[in-house]
Amino acid sequence: MPYVQSLKSTPMFDYVFIVVLVAMLIGSAVGLFFIGGYTVKILSMCIMGIGAFSVVNGINHNFFIKEKDKDERVVSIRNKAKAKAFNVMEIVFGILICIYVLLKENLLTISLVIVAYLVFYAVYMVYISKYHKEM
Numbered sequence: 385m386p387y388v389q390s391l392k393s394t395p396m397f398d399y400v401f402i403v404v405l406v407a408m409l410i411g412s413a414v415g416l417f418f419i420g421g422y423t424v425k426i427l428s429m430c431i432m433g434i435g436a437f438s439v440v441n442g443i444n445h446n447f448f449i450k451e452k453d454k455d456e457r458v459v460s461i462r463n464k465a466k467a468k469a470f471n472v473m474e475i476v477f478g479i480l481i482c483i484y485v486l487l488k489e490n491l492l493t494i495s496l497v498i499v500a501y502l503v504f505y506a507v508y509m510v511y512i513s514k515y516h517k518e519m
Contacts, residue, residue, distance in 0.1 A: 401441055408433055470508070477501045 412430055481501065484494045 401437055404437060405434070470504075473504070474501075477504070 408430060477497065477500070481494065481497055484497060
């Protein structure tokens with residue numbers, strides 16, 4: 385039987401996240417049509433809000449939701465998807481660093497991207513070591 389998440393098992397946080405995202409989009413449309421277009425401040429606030437909510441949503445799903453999947457198939461699919469996403473992410477981060485350097489972006493921006501890149505690889509190496517010792 386395929387895994388289907390029912391509406392009753394959807395956490396309240398997901399509904400709040402969707403409502404806030406829709407409110408941000410409506411506010412963005414109001415800013416576009418009635419205030420006279422997007423400004424740098426409006427765009428940066430929208431991007432920052434989306435980023436903050438996705439971080440909070442990820443933390444909520446990983447640490448605070450006690451109902452974990454018990455279906456091995458779903459767990460295997462999620463693990464394979466995360467592995468593929470990591471492989472794509474390492475390529476995208478490398479390209480992003482090269483683009484920032486070629487565009488002569490601020491040194492702080494380049495440093496933050498490089499630190500994030502190295503943090504991902506440090507976590508990757510730690511877990512490779514851990515799993516290698518276990519198996």
